[in-house]
Amino acid sequence: MTSETARLRSKTWACSAVVVLANVFGDFSLKRGMPAELPTPLSYITVLFRPWVALGVTLLVLWLLSRMTLLSWADLSYVLPVTSISYVLVAFAGRWWLNEQITPQRWVGILLIVAGVALVGGGSAPQTFGPQSGERS
């Protein structure tokens, strides 16, 4: 492994970790603060001022920015599967912190997601693009 490959790989993993954590805690915070219904268009705006929802939005903004940063050098078809571990962590957050009931079928689905993520993450390295041409280096 060349030092350039190692640099890109560790940068990619660090950025991916920020993307995943911001996504999971952002979604959790949103649900934590969300009322049981949003009856009017206005309630979609006022709900944003609830503390948990505001925290969730802040984390999702961090998620968006860190994800854009990651996408500046990594393929979408790499970023999508790797960050999909978020779906698993979100399910655990729902089970543990929100007391949601998750059927055995859902847990099997979660294991399949983990397996799929491992396949993709272990099987391909991030590809990079030149700043102007868009060609693979």
Add this chain to the structure above:
Amino acid sequence: MKWMLIAIIIAATCVGEVLQAIGMRRHGEIADFRPSALGRAASTLARNWIVIASVVAMGVSFFAFIGLLSFTDLSFAVPVTAATYVFETVLAKYVLKERVNWLRWLGAGVVLLGVVLVSL
């Protein structure tokens, strides 16, 4: 109402993410993480209409998502939106012209199967 919100989330997310990838790729790799350099990158991106359009699409997706989240479980709402997966991998190959090897297809397929089971 539930499935309409889900359809909006999926469509807006797909459009937003593909536009985001196109916009960021045109910008090029972000390699300098000093605050001043990140600020310059942000101001350049804020004038990139593809990036702006992607943020608008993400906004539509977000409001549909909080609408869905208000009356469904977190462990339903989040996995069900992962249906964007299939569409995006296909778009990555045919719109973004990325090389999607068989291992990625297989991995994405297995993830998708899991997502379907989670959301049933």
